[in-house]
Amino acid sequence: xxxxxxxxxxxxxxxxxxxxxxxxxxxxxxxxxxxxxxxxxxxxxxxxxxxxxxxxxxxxxxxxxxxxxxxxxxxxxxxxxxxxxxxxxxxxxxxxxxxxxxxxxxxxxxxxxxxxxxxxxxxxxxxxxxxxxxxxxxxxxxxxxxxxxxxxxxxxxxxxxxxxxxxxxxxxxxxxxxxxxxxxxxxxxxxxxxxxxxxxxxxxxxxxxxxxxxxxxxxxxxxxxxxxxxxxxxxxxxxxxxxxxxxxxxxxxxxxxxxxxxxxxxxxxxxxxxxxxxxxxxxxxxxxxxxxxxxxxxx
Amino acid sequence: xxxxxxxxxxxxxxxxxxxxxxxxxxxxxxxxxxxxxxxxxxxxxxxxxxxxxxxxxxxxxxxxxxxxxxxxxxxxxxxxxxxxxxxxxxxxxxxxxxxxxxxxxxxxxxxxxxxxxxxxxxxxxxxxxxxxxxxxxxxxxxxxxxxxxxxxxxxxxxxxxxxxxxxxxxxxxxxxxxxxxxxxxxxxxxxxxxxxxxxxxxxxxxxxxxxxxxxxxxxxxxxxxxxxxxxxxxxxxxxxxxxxxxxxxxxxxxxxxxxxxxxxxxxxxxxxxxxxxxxxxxxxxxxxxxxxxxxxxxxxxxxxxxxxxxxx
Numbered sequence: 014x015x016x017x018x019x020x021x022x023x024x025x026x027x028x029x030x031x032x033x034x035x036x037x038x039x040x041x042x043x044x045x046x047x048x049x050x051x052x053x054x055x056x057x058x059x060x061x062x063x064x065x066x067x068x069x070x071x072x073x074x075x076x077x078x079x080x081x082x083x084x085x086x087x088x089x090x091x092x093x094x095x096x097x098x099x100x101x102x103x104x105x106x107x108x109x110x111x112x113x114x115x116x117x118x119x120x121x122x123x124x125x126x127x128x129x130x131x132x133x134x135x136x137x138x139x140x141x142x143x144x145x146x147x148x149x150x151x152x153x154x155x156x157x158x159x160x161x162x163x164x165x166x167x168x169x170x171x172x173x174x175x176x177x178x179x180x181x182x183x184x185x186x187x188x189x190x191x192x193x194x195x196x197x198x199x200x201x202x203x204x205x206x207x208x209x210x211x212x213x214x215x216x217x218x219x220x221x222x223x224x225x226x227x228x229x230x231x232x233x234x235x236x237x238x239x240x241x242x243x244x245x246x247x248x249x250x251x252x253x254x255x256x257x258x259x260x261x262x263x264x265x266x267x268x269x270x271x272x273x274x275x276x277x278x279x280x281x282x283x284x285x286x287x288x289x290x291x292x293x294x295x296x297x298x299x300x301x302x303x304x305x306x307x308x309x310x311x312x
Numbered sequence: 313x314x315x316x317x318x319x320x321x322x323x324x325x326x327x328x329x330x331x332x333x334x335x336x337x338x339x340x341x342x343x344x345x346x347x348x349x350x351x352x353x354x355x356x357x358x359x360x361x362x363x364x365x366x367x368x369x370x371x372x373x374x375x376x377x378x379x380x381x382x383x384x385x386x387x388x389x390x391x392x393x394x395x396x397x398x399x400x401x402x403x404x405x406x407x408x409x410x411x412x413x414x415x416x417x418x419x420x421x422x423x424x425x426x427x428x429x430x431x432x433x434x435x436x437x438x439x440x441x442x443x444x445x446x447x448x449x450x451x452x453x454x455x456x457x458x459x460x461x462x463x464x465x466x467x468x469x470x471x472x473x474x475x476x477x478x479x480x481x482x483x484x485x486x487x488x489x490x491x492x493x494x495x496x497x498x499x500x501x502x503x504x505x506x507x508x509x510x511x512x513x514x515x516x517x518x519x520x521x522x523x524x525x526x527x528x529x530x531x532x533x534x535x536x537x538x539x540x541x542x543x544x545x546x547x548x549x550x551x552x553x554x555x556x557x558x559x560x561x562x563x564x565x566x567x568x569x570x571x572x573x574x575x576x577x578x579x580x581x582x583x584x585x586x587x588x589x590x591x592x593x594x595x596x597x598x599x600x601x602x603x604x605x606x607x608x609x610x611x612x613x614x615x616x617x618x619x620x621x622x623x624x
Contacts, residue, residue, distance in 0.1 A: 021432050023496045024425060024463030028416035031383070037413045045401075127397045131458060134362050134391035135415045136383045307364040 034137060038145025039152060046115060046149075055114070059107045059157040066100050067165055074172035094184045094260040101162060101188060101256060105195050108154045109224070115153060116203025117216035119146050124304070125211050133307040143204070143301055150200040159192035187259035195252055198290055201297035208304040224248055232273065241269065241278050245289040254286035314376050315340050316466060316498045317361065321370030324353075324360050331356045333522040334370065339500075341515030341529070343492040346502040347613060348519035354502040355394060357519070358468050361500075362391060374466060387416070390464035392455045394471040394502075400444030405430055407443055408458045415462035422461070429457035433487060449480035456487065460497070467491065467499045473508050481508075488512045510609040518616045526616035533612065541585070543575040544568075544601040545592065552595040559583055559591065572600070 047053055072078045073087045123129050132142055166185050170178040203220060210216040227246040234243020244250050253268050263283070269275040315338035324332040332353045346354050359365050361372055363382030372379045379385055399407055405426045412422035430439040433453040438446065443454060452472065459467055472488065473481045489512055492499055503509050509516060510530070518526040545552075548565060556563045562578040577588065585604075592599050 021460065021491060021494055021496070022428075022463075024417065024421070026421050027418065029413075029418055031416070034414060034416065037410070041410055122399050122401060126400055127393065127395050128399050130362075130364070130393050131391070131397050131411055132414060133364070134386060134389065134393075135411070135462075136386045137414050138383070307362070308359050 031136065035141040035145035035148065038142070039148045042119060042146075042149040043152070045118070046153075052114060055111070056153075056157070059104070059111065060161065062100060062103045062107075063161040063165060066096075067168060070165060070169045070172065074169070094181065094187070094262060097162065097166065097184050097188060098256055098260045098262060100165070101158070101191055102253075104158045104162060105192075105252065108158050108195065109199060109220075111153055111157060112150060112199040112203045113217040113220045116150060116200075116220065117207045117210070117213040119149055120204055120207040120305075121211045121213070121216065124208065129305065130307045139302075139305050139307075142305065146204055147200050150203060151196055154196045154199060155192070158196065159189050162188045162192065183259075183261055187256070187261070191252075191256045191259045194255060194290060197294055198248065198252065201294050201301070205297035205300040205304075208301055235275070235278065241281050242285075244269070244273075244281055245285060248290070248293065251281075251286040251289045254280055254283055255290065258283040258286075315373075316344065316375065317500065318373040318376075319370070320372070322357075322360070322367055322372050323369040324356055324365050325368040326356065326365060330368075331522050332360065335372075335519075335522075335524055336370075337517065337524060337527050339515060339517060339527075341498075341513065342495070343488070343499045343501065343513045343515070345509030345513035345516040345530075346500060346519070347504065347506065347509055347516055347609075348525070349504065349617070351521075352519040353522040354504075354519055355470055356522075358391075358470050358500070358502055361468065362386065362389065388465045389468055390459035390462065390466070390497075391468045392452075392459040392470060392472060394474060396451065397455055398443040398446075398451060401442060403440050403442055404435060404446070404454050404457070405439040407454065408461050411458040412461040417462055425461045425463075426457070429461040430454075432460070433457045434483065448475050449477065449483075452476060452480070452484060453487075456484070460491065463496075465497060467497050469499060469501045471503055472501060473503070473505060485511050506609045506613055516609065516612070518613060520617060525619070526612060528612055530609065539579045539581075540604060541577045541579060541588065542603045543577065543588070543599055544572065545575055546572050546598040546600060547595070548573045548575050548592075548597050549595075552591065552597050555591040555595060556588070559587055 072082065072084065076086075079086065123132065129142075133139065163185065166188060170181075170185075202223065206216045206219045206223075210219055227248050228250070231241075231244035231247035231250065234246075235241060250268065250272055253272060257263050257268060263280075267275075267278065267280045269278045269280055317339040319335040319337050319339075322332055322335040323330065335357070346357065348354050356365060360367060361374060361379055363379050363385055367379065374385055374388055377385050377388065399410075402410065405423075408426035408429055409419075409422045412425055413419060417425065427436075427439065430436050433456050435450060435453050435457065438450060443451065446454060452474070456469075456472065459469070469488070473484050476484060485508060488499060488501065491497055492512065499512070501509060501512055514531045515529050516527070517524065518528075553563060553565055556575075556577060560580045560583065564576045566574040566576075568574060579585070579588075589599070591597075
């Protein structure tokens with residue numbers, strides 16, 4: 014019978030497993046996100062550094078390719094942790110831009126016109142809602158950070174052999190953990206801003222502001238109080254400290270000197286950087302918890 | 313028969329205030345009206361039934377499921393909120409499909425039922441338009457479509473005719489009655505429009521200041537009111553009076569002159585109205601007018617408000 018001739022009938026068919034229902038959110042979100050050609054193009058651009066670095070890895074390990082290109086053999090420690098740390102920095106920056114683009118359209122459209130009670134009037138919890146929305150960003154950001162980087166790491170391990178792998182196993186772990194902590198910070202912060210700011214452009218600008226204002230605050234603190242603790246508000250510096258620790262690069266000159274051109278200051282301790290990033294995640298979750306209520310209760 | 317909704321000393325406190333105060337009762341009707349002035353606690357009761365507000369004391373159950381078991385409970389209900397509730401950039405059918413999938417329907421069935429729901433509520437032609445472009449009446453219908461698409465056992469409608477013009481209101485009322493008459497779904501309608509409730513519901517719970525002001529079975533009230541009949545008749549003589557008495561009715565005749573009279577009759581439970589017509593025909597009595605006193609819902613509502621401490 015044609016759909017338009019049917020009267021109301023109850024649904025008696027099978028239901029999807031409850032655990033899988035949060036995946037409905039990313040499926041719909043991706044369909045919407047990839048309707049934008051500009052975003053698809055940007056996503057392709059995010060892979061350019063990876064392709065370039067993959068070519069470098071191949072050439073560095075292939076005598077035939079070097080002969081064709083007439084390049085001399087690179088130094089033995091060419092593919093050291095710095096190489097991967099620098100690439101993670103680039104991919105992390107691109108992940109930040111992707112978050113600023115995508116995060117604002119995830120939560121605010123549900124809140125602007127009061128759709129949240131419709132989600133929560135179904136067998137679907139607030140935690141599943143947040144999980145579904147974070148899955149959107151986690152999927153996209155993974156695609157431009159740890160997934161291609163681990164592929165690159167595997168390529169190098171495959172070409173250079175097991176000795177290189179055993180000597181640089183920490184780099185692989187660093188890539189994975191470093192990317193995940195960055196994804197967690199960006200995802201939760203992006204969703205929290207999307208939940209509290211209804212205008213897309215303002216929410217994107219706010220994400221940039223959090224990073225730039227944090228940097229400015231940290232330097233102001235340093236200028237006035239003559240210590241580095243204010244830099245705990247500088248998120249890009251904090252993630253840099255954590256990455257250096259994960260890649261085993263702390264013995265080099267300070268990150269403050271490299272990033273902030275501060276020759277005299279010591280870096281903040283690694284534990285403080287971890288705590289600062291965890292605090293940002295916790296604060297973002299608190300903001301989400303405050304905002305994502307089926308019904309607002311005014312005291 | 314399991315009650316649709318059971319309230320057992322339900323207390324809900326929000327922001328330090330008691331909003332629902334020891335509500336008790338069992339609602340069993342196919343269509344249940346929830347009435348009360350603004351601030352009586354109607355929407356809070358609906359939100360509590362959805363598990364949005366936890367009871368501070370007592371409990372509420374839907375088909376025997378405690379509202380504290382919110383996931384199990386929400387499998388049973390469809391909800392149409394009072395305020396705007398849509399995602400503006402989604403097309404109507406995509407929105408309803410999305411909501412049906414969140415309720416657990418597989419993607420294909422969700423799509424099919426989204427189309428069906430849209431045709432059912434009369435928005436078939438507009439289903440590919442974005443919701444942000446819908447008129448208020450269309451948005452209300454889209455909200456109804458998402459509430460029924462997954463086939464709930466209980467439909468919670470919070471002010472379903474809010475902001476609708478008269479034709480749209482009639483259409484919404486017709487739809488609600490149709491859904492009720494399918495017999496597949498129970499409906500709880502919260503409204504402060506007595507007429508909406510009167511037209512759709514067979515049972516009414518009236519709240520005032522968070523308490524139950526009245527709980528009545530409208531069908532029963534209607535049946536009871538049919539017993540008091542007032543006739544304006546020509547030719548109603550002693551023989552007619554005797555025949556009416558023969559039916560077991562109490563009666564009184566007040567002559568108006570020119571052979572006309574007002575006749576007041578109290579019908580016993582077992583006697584149908586058509587018996588009066590039959591007796592009148594047999595005795596050549598012309599019934600020119602007939603009224604039966606009808607305690608309207610408005611009377612019941614006003615009496616409930618008055619009985620519970622005066623003004624609205």
